[in-house]
Amino acid sequence: MPTAWVHFNAQRKAAGQELLALTADRSGTLRATWLDPSDGRQTWMDWGVSGGRFPSLSVVLPEVAWDEREIHDLFGYLPEGHPDLRPLVRTPRWPTTFLPLGGSRRPPLWREVEPDLPALQVQGEGVTIMKVGPTHAGIIESGHFVFSLIGENILHLDVHLFQNHRGLETLLEGETLDAVPRVVGRTCAADTVSHQTNWALAVEHLSDFTAPPALTRQRVVLLEAERVLSHLNDLAQIPAGVGFQVAHQRALSIKEYWQRCLKALFGHRFLFDTVRPGWAKATSGEALVEAVRGLRQRFGPWRRLVEGHVGFQDRMRGVGVTSLSQVIRLGAQGVAARAAGKPFDARQMLPWYGEFEVKPVTGVEGDVKARFMVRLEELEESLRILEAAAPRLPASPPRPAYFALPPDPSGRVVTFTESPHGLNVHDVTLESGRVVRYHIRAATFRNWPLLAQAVGGNAVADFPLINKSFELCYSCTDR
Amino acid sequence: MVKAVRSLTIRHVDAGSCNGCEQELTALTGPDYDLQRYGLDIVASPRHADALLVTGPVTDTMFLPMLRVWEAIPAPKVAIAFGDCAAGCGAFQHCYASHQGLAAADIVVRGCPPEPGEALEVLRRWLASLHGGWNAPPRSAGDAK
Numbered sequence: 001m002p003t004a005w006v007h008f009n010a011q012r013k014a015a016g017q018e019l020l021a022l023t024a025d026r027s028g029t030l031r032a033t034w035l036d037p038s039d040g041r042q043t044w045m046d047w048g049v050s051g052g053r054f055p056s057l058s059v060v061l062p063e064v065a066w067d068e069r070e071i072h073d074l075f076g077y078l079p080e081g082h083p084d085l086r087p088l089v090r091t092p093r094w095p096t097t098f099l100p101l102g103g104s105r106r107p108p109l110w111r112e113v114e115p116d117l118p119a120l121q122v123q124g125e126g127v128t129i130m131k132v133g134p135t136h137a138g139i140i141e142s143g144h145f146v147f148s149l150i151g152e153n154i155l156h157l158d159v160h161l162f163q164n165h166r167g168l169e170t171l172l173e174g175e176t177l178d179a180v181p182r183v184v185g186r187t188c189a190a191d192t193v194s195h196q197t198n199w200a201l202a203v204e205h206l207s208d209f210t211a212p213p214a215l216t217r218q219r220v221v222l223l224e225a226e227r228v229l230s231h232l233n234d235l236a237q238i239p240a241g242v243g244f245q246v247a248h249q250r251a252l253s254i255k256e257y258w259q260r261c262l263k264a265l266f267g268h269r270f271l272f273d274t275v276r277p278g279w280a281k282a283t284s285g286e287a288l289v290e291a292v293r294g295l296r297q298r299f300g301p302w303r304r305l306v307e308g309h310v311g312f313q314d315r316m317r318g319v320g321v322t323s324l325s326q327v328i329r330l331g332a333q334g335v336a337a338r339a340a341g342k343p344f345d346a347r348q349m350l351p352w353y354g355e356f357e358v359k360p361v362t363g364v365e366g367d368v369k370a371r372f373m374v375r376l377e378e379l380e381e382s383l384r385i386l387e388a389a390a391p392r393l394p395a396s397p398p399r400p401a402y403f404a405l406p407p408d409p410s411g412r413v414v415t416f417t418e419s420p421h422g423l424n425v426h427d428v429t430l431e432s433g434r435v436v437r438y439h440i441r442a443a444t445f446r447n448w449p450l451l452a453q454a455v456g457g458n459a460v461a462d463f464p465l466i467n468k469s470f471e472l473c474y475s476c477t478d479r
Numbered sequence: 480m481v482k483a484v485r486s487l488t489i490r491h492v493d494a495g496s497c498n499g500c501e502q503e504l505t506a507l508t509g510p511d512y513d514l515q516r517y518g519l520d521i522v523a524s525p526r527h528a529d530a531l532l533v534t535g536p537v538t539d540t541m542f543l544p545m546l547r548v549w550e551a552i553p554a555p556k557v558a559i560a561f562g563d564c565a566a567g568c569g570a571f572q573h574c575y576a577s578h579q580g581l582a583a584a585d586i587v588v589r590g591c592p593p594e595p596g597e598a599l600e601v602l603r604r605w606l607a608s609l610h611g612g613w614n615a616p617p618r619s620a621g622d623a624k
């Protein structure tokens with residue numbers, strides 16, 4: 001007989017809802033928050049941990065397998081019936097009593113052992129094990145991958161992340177409102193505006209403040225400018241995965257142009273520190289239009305180059321395929337999900353985007369090519385939104401959009417935005433202007449298990465290509 | 480580093496970065512900065528490197544793998560702290576799993592993240608300092624040993 005907890009969550013999933021966050025707090029309560037894409041409404045359920053245990057959802061809801069392992073590692077609550085309870089974040093260097101979200105927040109005395117964790121490997125005749133990382137031969141974030149190979153092909157990939165785990169959520173506990181943005185905005189450079197906006201939305205919601213159009217438009221501009229940057233980066237990396245250096249280098253140059261524009265328009269090449277509660281960095285419509293025009297001039301020829309290159313197109317086709325059913329089963333998000341045909345884009349749920357009529361760009365094949373093409377189209381869509389927003393911004397010089405908010409909001413709220421990588425969620429609890437609990441669930445966290453499945457059957461030499469087509473960031477996932 | 484060199488090959492290790500520093504490092508390899516022009520390069524193997532470049536506050540899980548890479552680089556060698564996190568003054572300084580950056584860095588590139596133009600200048604200035612600074616006379620053919 002399934003418990004009410006399992007029943008509630010399974011039912012939400014069956015109804016086609018999106019899981020926003022599943023997390024716990026120090027008092028021993030779990031909360032699962034779901035989003036209904038048809039009307040943008042949230043529902044949630046709380047479940048008390050009893051005797052340090054709670055019923056695992058992972059068997060009926062595989063997408064939460066990692067969330068539950070994380071809860072086990074950080075809080076020490078045991079998900080009963082979890083099919084694979086190996087440590088996810090924790091390493092053998094952590095003293096067994098150290099629970100960063102359950103006990104002391106202070107750094108422990110690390111044990112003098114290697115951080116390696118047991119890997120899931122295929123055994124049998126002719127199977128080779130290939131380990132990659134955690135340090136890499138290029139400029140890449142750290143992650144450890146254990147491949148089980150048969151010949152050149154991948155039988156199984158066991159992904160070991162969290163090498164970049166710093167303990168952001170613990171750090172944020174007890175922080176004042178002023179101290180949060182610096183940390184939250186640096187959860188990930190590629191999705192920084194999205195993270196900053198989630199925080200701003202949380203404080204504004206708990207302060208009963210609704211941002212006026214003058215402010216929300218500046219934020220839409222920042223979010224879309226970030227999407228352009230991140231997609232340019234990812235589009236630049238995919239040709240590198242197949243040795244198409246001309247396209248790679250030229251795209252890096254276009255990205256550089258855009259970063260210089262961002263620096264000129266907003267003061268930072270990645271848009272760090274551009275959104276705060278009641279505030280967003282402003283730019284003038286004229287300057288924005290000018291920047292977008294320059295980008296179009298550069299991007300158009302590049303797009304023709306990559307689209308007209310038959311070898312490159314062939315090389316991407318049929319590689320790293322994901323099916324729509326896999327995507328739905330694992331709750332995948334963002335470009336990776338849309339490229340397989342899942343028409344979900346959280347921008348449609350944000351009232352600010354109403355005036356711009358965003359349509360999700362979807363693909364069908366779910367392969368590297370589909371993910372590449374979805375990004376191409378989304379980038380153009382973002383440029384269109386920027387151009388549509390520009391005339392509605394104040395003329396130069398820009399007026400700063402600032403609104404004073406009460407200093408001591410309290411309560412709990414779940415906020416989300418569509419980052420360049422997908423649905424980005426923050427579950428924030430404040431008490432009298434201080435953080436009690438801060439949970440960050442980035443889209444990439446949900447997509448890593450999908451990537452591990454997508455590489456099965458592919459040549460191991462194509463792993464970099466497939467990996468780059470997902471371009472999952474490690475920092476958001478590891479925190 | 481004791482030996483005076485004209486080039487510096489670098490192996491990168493991410494030890495808890497937010498990936499901003501990585502992206503700017505990648506920008507250095509692009510056509511706009513093209514670090515190879517100055518005898519600088521990012522190389523795949525520590526065996527080919529003169530320097531270890533670290534980004535991020537040095538998380539506990541990356542601490543030992545980072546040391547392994549350092550040990551694999553042949554001496555003489557230098558350590559580069561790239562970005563405020565690695566320099567010990569970043570946003571994640573007080574996280575429980577942070578080792579507070581690279582205390583003993585020979586070259587420190589500040590910024591969150593460092594802008595590629597400035598990073599390039601810091602690295603080139605350091606190289607030049609081995610030869611008496613920017614204004615030292617150019618090396619003549621007779622110098623080659």
Ligand code: SF4
Pocket residue numbers: 186189495496497498499500534535561562563564565569570590591592593
């Ligand atoms: S210095 Fe800044 S950009 Fe670099 S890793 Fe740290 S937070 Fe990110």
